[in-house]
Amino acid sequence: MLRVDNLSFSYKTYKKSKAPLKVFANFNLTFAKGFNVILGPNGAGKSTLLKTIFGLLDYEGEIFYGQESITAMCTEDKIKLMSYLPQMDVELSTLTVLEMVILGRLPELGYKVADEDLSIVMDTLRSLNIDYLASRNFSELSGGQKKLVFIAQTLVRNPQVLLLDEPVNSLDLQKQLELCQLLQKIVAEQNVDLIVVLHDINLAARYAQHIVVVDEKGALYSSGEPRAVITASMLKEVYGVIANITYDENGVPILSPVCSVRRI
Numbered sequence: 080m081l082r083v084d085n086l087s088f089s090y091k092t093y094k095k096s097k098a099p100l101k102v103f104a105n106f107n108l109t110f111a112k113g114f115n116v117i118l119g120p121n122g123a124g125k126s127t128l129l130k131t132i133f134g135l136l137d138y139e140g141e142i143f144y145g146q147e148s149i150t151a152m153c154t155e156d157k158i159k160l161m162s163y164l165p166q167m168d169v170e171l172s173t174l175t176v177l178e179m180v181i182l183g184r185l186p187e188l189g190y191k192v193a194d195e196d197l198s199i200v201m202d203t204l205r206s207l208n209i210d211y212l213a214s215r216n217f218s219e220l221s222g223g224q225k226k227l228v229f230i231a232q233t234l235v236r237n238p239q240v241l242l243l244d245e246p247v248n249s250l251d252l253q254k255q256l257e258l259c260q261l262l263q264k265i266v267a268e269q270n271v272d273l274i275v276v277l278h279d280i281n282l283a284a285r286y287a288q289h290i291v292v293v294d295e296k297g298a299l300y301s302s303g304e305p306r307a308v309i310t311a312s313m314l315k316e317v318y319g320v321i322a323n324i325t326y327d328e329n330g331v332p333i334l335s336p337v338c339s340v341r342r343i
């Protein structure tokens with residue numbers, strides 16, 4: 080279980096005369112074991128939160144995995160513990176899909192690729208239904224296919240904590256559902272803690288065990304089970320949206336947006 084204690088972080092702005100942009104101030108949050116989703120409007124700080132957890136930004140405060148301080152860990156240990164899929168993807172590469180995904184095993188690789196590495200890579204490509212792309216040049220793939228290659232690269236690391244920033248972007252509906260089902264399976268079978276940023280609230284409601292809502296000021300608005308968190312008042316206050324909420328036969332909230340509260 081991952082815990083963020085007293086996190087403060089500001090981006091330095093590109094002009095010396097401008098004040099730093101504060102994203103988090105004394106932010107506290109405890110994720111649940113299993114499938115966590117971070118929701119929030121554009122610019123709320125969701126990507127920044129994942130980057131701080133992975134150790135890419137210099138923050139104040141402390142982040143823990145169980146009793147262990149991630150903040151105090153060396154990079155090698157952080158990379159063993161966590162795998163991170165950034166929001167921005169590289170567009171060009173002269174590598175094939177197989178080579179790109181093998182790169183995901185880099186922390187484990189010696190001077191040559193072992194059979195075990197290859198079999199993990201091929202199993203992962205198969206689980207994402209992209210094994211048929213293995214020998215294709217990465218640069219010649221569609222946007223959604225590239226996304227799946229990056230997801231494969233993140234998964235082959237076999238991490239204990241998976242941090243995924245908008246992994247379903249540019250995937251078609253079937254692949255969005257398949258990816259969420261695969262993530263659910265990984266969480267259940269490999270005891271992985273997953274923290275994923277999504278914009279699709281219905282997808283979050285269906286698959287998340289725990290949802291964290293960050294508001295536009297980078298403050299924690301609410302967190303808990305989907306049914307407790309996805310409410311008409313949260314949608315109005317955090318997203319500025321009027322929406323109807325119904326529930327399916329399993330009690331999963333289903334959101335039907337009506338309109339923005341802002342006048343256009």
Ligand SMILES: Nc1ncnc2c1ncn2[C@@H]1O[C@H](COP(=O)(O)OP(=O)(O)OP(=O)(O)O)[C@@H](O)[C@H]1O
Pocket residue numbers: 090091092100102119120121122123124125126127128166
């Ligand atoms: N490298 C950077 N330098 C300066 N400011 C940044 C930088 N990256 C992000 N920001 C700012 O920090 C705030 C939080 O950005 P962040 O990308 O974490 O938001 P987000 O919730 O992930 O947004 P989105 O849903 O649009 O991806 C925004 O105001 C953004 O403009």
